[in-house]
Amino acid sequence: MSKVLVVAFDGVDKELIEEFKLDNIPQKEFGTIDNSTDVTTIVTYELFASFITGGTWKDHGVIGLTRPENNVLNSLENLRSIDLFQRTNEVRKKLYNLVPLIDGEFRRYNKKDLDSETFFEKIASSKAIDVPSYNLGYSVELMPILEKYGLKEAEKELDRFTNWKRWELFDEMEKDHDLIMAHFHKPDHIHHWYWEVGKMDKVEETYHEMDEFAGEILEKAEENGFDTVIFMSDHGLPDVENGGHNENAFYSCNHELFGDETPHITDFNDKILDLTDRESAGDVVEEINI
Ligand SMILES: [Zn+2]
Structure with missing residues (x-):
């Protein structure tokens, strides 16, 4: 039985990890995640729903970035795969x-919108920190700040969220969890905000900042008995010439995970359940029976 830590660096591009020569993010096994779905756009919320449930939008029902509050309109919006x-x-x-x-x-x-169970429900002692399509709470109000007060203010707010989550992650790692998954949106936001104005050096600086953070995470993981550490992203991001989210999603693990095979984004769910043995979920059922 393994204690598993998953840290998502939103939008971190596999090719840029290599180009910027990062040290900590590419671990022992380092590869691409196949993030293709039959939906034409590559969108964060749908991809994380697939990662945490092991199904596609047809199973979990998350399609696109947002959903209409109204249920009738929401059924109509399922046509977004076209x-x-x-x-x-x-x-x-x-x-x-x-x-x-x-x-x-x-x-x-x-999480109330998901039509299928996530590994958080199946692993009793688990913790989700700001995971999209589950309990994202701290990264959503940046766009109005960006539009009203500009880049610097939005970045300050983003750093506040990032620090808050960093401390929450380190706090939770000291508690007795079999699975923790934390999501950091900073690389995606910074990339979107800066590459459009031709400032790839800012993107590079942020990648190195995340890499240093990954080093700290690895140290704490060892101290706290997390024997599986997975870093991942949901999609890559373009250089200045090419627009849009792309297929360069990455994952890395501190030990062998999929070997030479390229995993699909839906393959991690089973793998993580196997690693944690689902023992914790079984224990809870037995205790209730007694
Ligand atoms: Zn994303």
């Missing part, structure tokens, strides 16, 4: 707001 539907996202959002008596607002997904 390319044409994706391209009319903005128009539809405007139309929904014009329909009388229907709440046309969109909101971020959370």
Whole structure:
């Protein structure tokens, strides 16, 4: 039985890890995650729902970045797997707001929206820290700050969230958990905000900052008995010339995990359940029976 720690660095691109010659993020096994789905866009929320449940959007029901509050509109929005539907996202959002008596607002997904179980429910002693499509709470209000007060203020707020989560992660690592998964959105935000204005040096600086953080995490993991440490990203990000989220998602592990095979983003769920033996979930059931 292994104690498992998963740290997600949102949007960290496998090719850039190599280009910037990071030391700690690429561990003993280092490879690409196949993040293809049959949805045309590569979107954070859908990808994390797949990672934590082991199914695709057809199983877990998370498609796109946000969902309409209204259930009828939400069923209609499942058509977002179709390319044409994706391209009319903005128009539809405007139309929904014009329909009388229907709440046309969109909101971020959370665990109540998931149609399938995650490994957090199956592993009794588990902790999710700010995981998208589950309990993301601290990274969502940055865009209004960016639009109203500019890049510097948004970055300050982002650093505040990042530090807060860093301390929460280190605190939780000292408690008795079989699984912790924490999500850090900073590399994705910084990349989106800066590459568009041609400042790849800022992106590189952030990668090195995350790499140093990964080094600290590895030290604490050893101190606290986490024998499996997985670093991962949901997608890669482009250089200045090429736009959009891309397929360069990475994972690394401090021991052999998938060997030479390229895992699909849905393959980690079973692997993590196997590693933790699901023993903890079994123990709880027995205790209740007694
Ligand atoms: Zn992402």
